[in-house]
Amino acid sequence: MGRGSRVGMSxxxxxxxxxxxxLSLLLxxxxxxxxxxxxxxxxxxxxxxxxxxxxxxxxxIVAVSIVIGIANLLFAHIGRLAQRKFTSAVLLASFGxxxxxxxxxxxxxxxxxxxxxPIESSLAALLFLSLAQGGAxxxxxxxxxxxxxxxxxxxxxxxxxxxxAELAPVKTWSDWLMAVPVSAGARALLLGMALGAxxAGARALLxxxxxxxx
Amino acid sequence: MSEEFNWLDYAEPAESAPEPxxxxxxxRFLPRLPSLPRLPRxxxxxxxPGLPRLPMPALLRRRRAEATLEQPSATDLLGGHDERxxxxxxxxxxxxxxxxxxxxxxxxxxxQELYDVDDVLVTPEILEKPGGVISAVALSKAQQQQIELxxxxxxxxxxxxxxxxxxxxRAAPLFSLSAVPRIIGTGIILLMVSLPFxxxxxxxxxxxxxxxxxxRHGAIAVYNLLDNxxxxxxxxxxxxxxxxAAGELDPLADLLIRHIVAQGAKPLIVSSKPIAIVHAQNxxxxxxxxxxxxxxxxxxxxxxxxxxxxxGGSLGLRELSENxxxxxxxxxxxxxxxxxxxxxxxxxxxxxxxxxxxxxxxWAEQVMPEADGTRLLAATxxxxxxxxxVYADAMDEIAGLLVGYRDVYTYGEKLAFNFGELPQxxxxxxxxxxxxATVPPVETTGEQAAQLERVLSTAFPSPTKxxxxxxxxxxxxxxxxxxxxxxxxxxxxxxxxTLETIRIVEVISPQQVRIRRGPTTADDILQLARAGDSFxxxxxxxxxxxxxxxxxxxxxxxxxxxxxEERMVTAAEFRSGQASASANLADERVIxxxxxxxxxxxxxPRFYQSDSxxxxxxxxxxxxxxxxxxxxxxxxxxxxxxxAILLIAVGNVFYAxxxxxxxxxxxxxE
Numbered sequence: 001m002g003r004g005s006r007v008g009m010s011x012x013x014x015x016x017x018x019x020x021x022x023l024s025l026l027l028x029x030x031x032x033x034x035x036x037x038x039x040x041x042x043x044x045x046x047x048x049x050x051x052x053x054x055x056x057x058x059x060x061i062v063a064v065s066i067v068i069g070i071a072n073l074l075f076a077h078i079g080r081l082a083q084r085k086f087t088s089a090v091l092l093a094s095f096g097x098x099x100x101x102x103x104x105x106x107x108x109x110x111x112x113x114x115x116x117x118p119i120e121s122s123l124a125a126l127l128f129l130s131l132a133q134g135g136a137x138x139x140x141x142x143x144x145x146x147x148x149x150x151x152x153x154x155x156x157x158x159x160x161x162x163x164x165a166e167l168a169p170v171k172t173w174s175d176w177l178m179a180v181p182v183s184a185g186a187r188a189l190l191l192g193m194a195l196g197a198x199x200a201g202a203r204a205l206l207x208x209x210x211x212x213x214x
Numbered sequence: 215m216s217e218e219f220n221w222l223d224y225a226e227p228a229e230s231a232p233e234p235x236x237x238x239x240x241x242r243f244l245p246r247l248p249s250l251p252r253l254p255r256x257x258x259x260x261x262x263p264g265l266p267r268l269p270m271p272a273l274l275r276r277r278r279a280e281a282t283l284e285q286p287s288a289t290d291l292l293g294g295h296d297e298r299x300x301x302x303x304x305x306x307x308x309x310x311x312x313x314x315x316x317x318x319x320x321x322x323x324x325x326q327e328l329y330d331v332d333d334v335l336v337t338p339e340i341l342e343k344p345g346g347v348i349s350a351v352a353l354s355k356a357q358q359q360q361i362e363l364x365x366x367x368x369x370x371x372x373x374x375x376x377x378x379x380x381x382x383x384r385a386a387p388l389f390s391l392s393a394v395p396r397i398i399g400t401g402i403i404l405l406m407v408s409l410p411f412x413x414x415x416x417x418x419x420x421x422x423x424x425x426x427x428x429x430r431h432g433a434i435a436v437y438n439l440l441d442n443x444x445x446x447x448x449x450x451x452x453x454x455x456x457x458x459a460a461g462e463l464d465p466l467a468d469l470l471i472r473h474i475v476a477q478g479a480k481p482l483i484v485s486s487k488p489i490a491i492v493h494a495q496n497x498x499x500x501x502x503x504x505x506x507x508x509x510x511x512x513x514x515x516x517x518x519x520x521x522x523x524x525x526g527g528s529l530g531l532r533e534l535s536e537n538x539x540x541x542x543x544x545x546x547x548x549x550x551x552x553x554x555x556x557x558x559x560x561x562x563x564x565x566x567x568x569x570x571x572x573x574x575x576x577w578a579e580q581v582m583p584e585a586d587g588t589r590l591l592a593a594t595x596x597x598x599x600x601x602x603x604v605y606a607d608a609m610d611e612i613a614g615l616l617v618g619y620r621d622v623y624t625y626g627e628k629l630a631f632n633f634g635e636l637p638q639x640x641x642x643x644x645x646x647x648x649x650x651a652t653v654p655p656v657e658t659t660g661e662q663a664a665q666l667e668r669v670l671s672t673a674f675p676s677p678t679k680x681x682x683x684x685x686x687x688x689x690x691x692x693x694x695x696x697x698x699x700x701x702x703x704x705x706x707x708x709x710x711x712t713l714e715t716i717r718i719v720e721v722i723s724p725q726q727v728r729i730r731r732g733p734t735t736a737d738d739i740l741q742l743a744r745a746g747d748s749f750x751x752x753x754x755x756x757x758x759x760x761x762x763x764x765x766x767x768x769x770x771x772x773x774x775x776x777x778x779e780e781r782m783v784t785a786a787e788f789r790s791g792q793a794s795a796s797a798n799l800a801d802e803r804v805i806x807x808x809x810x811x812x813x814x815x816x817x818x819p820r821f822y823q824s825d826s827x828x829x830x831x832x833x834x835x836x837x838x839x840x841x842x843x844x845x846x847x848x849x850x851x852x853x854x855x856x857x858a859i860l861l862i863a864v865g866n867v868f869y870a871x872x873x874x875x876x877x878x879x880x881x882x883x884e
């Protein structure tokens with residue numbers, strides 16, 4: 001099959017499946033849309049079936065892809081063992097040990113709490129240090145009015161978060177910053193994401209959104 | 215056109231139009247579909263007449279040559295993938311391609327505008343060869359390291375004449391003077407965060423209140439809705455956080471789950487993150503470890519359920535809302551749960567523990583539209599709070615929001631207060647000792663007595679009623695905290711006793727006011743008071759900006775003078791008013807407390823070791839958790855924030871001054 005045919009076919013399939021899913025999710029299980037007519041319940045139920053089936057299909061594919069991803073990761077690192085990659089050996093040993101632990105200890109998952117939670121929590125804590133260091137160097141990188149504004153806002157919000165009665169006036173400013181500009185920004189982000197999702201979905205359905213590689 | 219990757223290929227496009235990319239000699243099984251006629255281009259729209267096909271970088275070409283059929287690499291797959299011919303691209307894609315090529319040119323401006331990343335990504339310098347022809351890109355050592363590491367990652371072999379990434383890293387100095395300020399800053403933060411754990415003297419900052427302020431409607435709603443659950447209720451818990459957020463969200467999850475199971479309701483835990491499922495199991499294991507008696511431990515499959523993982527992120531959540539009956543049928547271990555629940559609307563509540571704003575968005579947009587009246591309570595960390603707050607404000611289905619560790623503290627205090635302590639004794643009747651406190655005799659009349667009788671008869675049928683014949687013989691409470699009176703208090707004249715008048719203060723602030731352990735805002739909060747509450751004054755500090763007052767439980771507290779109005783009343787008037795208020799309060803709390811037993815006693819009590827609590831029985835509470843580290847953690851947060859503020863302020867002042875000096879010198883030299 002030629003490239004043009006393939007592209008046309010994939011766009012066609014995407015369009016049909018997408019429209020079917022949207023219509024099914026929109027009209028299915030909603031007998032009120034069809035009025036008080038006999039059989040409207042059954043019609044609404046039937047209309048929901050394609051959407052449910054497609055949704056389950058996607059979920060199953062995602063689940064299977066996770067399994068494939070794990071297998072691929074393992075095979076890739078087994079291949080790297082031949083190149084004497086120490087990190088791959090550690091990864092494979094950890095994988096095997098975790099499986100062994102889980103199986104021999106009747107589903108004990110304490111390794112997660114003993115190893116992964118402390119490590120990831122520590123990494124998250126490092127983020128605080130990095131942000132503080134970055135915040136201290138804002139004026140080194142951008143010594144202008146915007147950098148200054150950024151630093152002032154950061155300091156006001158941080159001071160406002162301190163539980164000290166002496167800082168009550170600052171807390172008022174901090175609360176205002178969080179309630180008005182931050183909330184407005186968050187709402188704008190959400191609106192933008194929603195509009196972007198609608199546009200991206202429409203473009204994908206109409207076959208316009210394809211990478212230029214095909 | 216050079217075959218090598220060269221920056222100047224972008225800066226100076228080929229003069230002659232390159233030959234259009236031809237497809238390789240693959241066989242076509244179907245004839246190419248005829249192209250649709252193109253729409254006329256808008257006038258003035260710049261379209262590049264033709265773009266050069268980018269040559270493959272040498273590294274990729276080598277990798278492609280090294281790859282074998284048995285061991286194909288990602289590079290090989292990438293290299294083997296034909297690009298779409300340019301004539302198949304529509305105007306929009308051509309324009310995008312044109313822009314992407316143009317943006318790849320490093321310009322002088324872009325070097326200046328690389329805000330905060332130029333330490334990491336150093337723009338390559340263009341070297342001039344002796345002949346005057348610019349044709350090479352000089353890479354810094356750091357860039358060479360990065361390339362070598364990247365080569366390691368993608369499986370490329372190190373080049374024979376080039377030092378490997380690891381050798382370069384090893385050769386890099388472990389310490390440089392430029393790192394000293396960063397090391398000092400980090401050290402200061404770590405030191406300040408550690409201090410509260412080392413010594414209790416480092417306890418800067420107010421602790422959060424023991425009850426949510428009146429304006430925290432959402433947090434109050436969370437508590438009240440969970441507190442009204444009963445044994446017939448199911449609560450769906452969206453456990454959407456993993457180990458990264460465990461430090462912040464584990465205490466919240468622990469408290470909310472304890473509250474739910476303490477009410478006798480059954481949590482159904484579900485997640486779109488596989489690791490969160492495992493973590494939820496471990497949280498419940500920790501809850502069970504904190505309960506001494508095996509009878510009270512939560513059993514999987516009867517007291518709670520952990521449902522299967524929902525793959526697909528937002529699509530998985532959509533499936534949860536659309537096919538709820540199927541999702542609840544299977545547990546995370548693949549076993550049948552035996553639950554027959556048709557839809558989300560049969561859930562009494564939905565509780566979401568969200569690490570990211572994205573989780574909140576997914577639940578609000580994919581799950582809640584199908585919830586059909588079931589309300590959602592959200593608990594998030596500080597990072598997700600701004601977006602979560604927007605949803606909480608905008609959606610009626612979201613009843614409340616808890617954020618971060620300060621809410622954990624208040625929630626825990628409130629839960630402990632409401633379930634852990636019995637109604638406080640009046641000092642005249644049963645003075646509280648530091649060890650125990652008993653419930654005073656409560657004189658009830660009329661409607662209150664009838665209500666008590668009704669509750670008691672429901673809670674304790676005839677045999678049990680002999681154990682608890684009246685509301686006055688309730689079990690012993692947990693030890694009350696001891697209070698040390700600050701030595702600086704100046705006692706007021708005692709002549710009031712002989713004149714049968716006493717000095718009292720009445721709260722005039724329209725908002726709740728805090729009664730503290732000492733005459734400063736740094737002291738712990740003992741309890742809250744509302745407008746109209748009155749207390750006997752037993753002392754004041756030096757400037758009388760704080761009054762020491764006698765609380766109804768026999769302890770002394772301190773209240774700020776500007777929040778109250780002082781006056782003199784006769785002792786008899788004050789006692790009668792207090793007794794009436796205390797009796798009402800005590801009655802209400804006895805009723806509430808007994809009603810909680812009634813609801814719990816329907817199936818299996820979660821609060822007591824025995825089904826029929828008798829005086830002297832030791833109480834064991836499912837909600838009890840180790841809270842010994844909560845206060846140091848709160849103070850550590852305060853100290854850590856203080857250290858960060860200092861670091862940011864000092865650092866930026868220093869750099870701003872340095873920038874001013876530099877600009878002054880530049881201005882002088884010009």
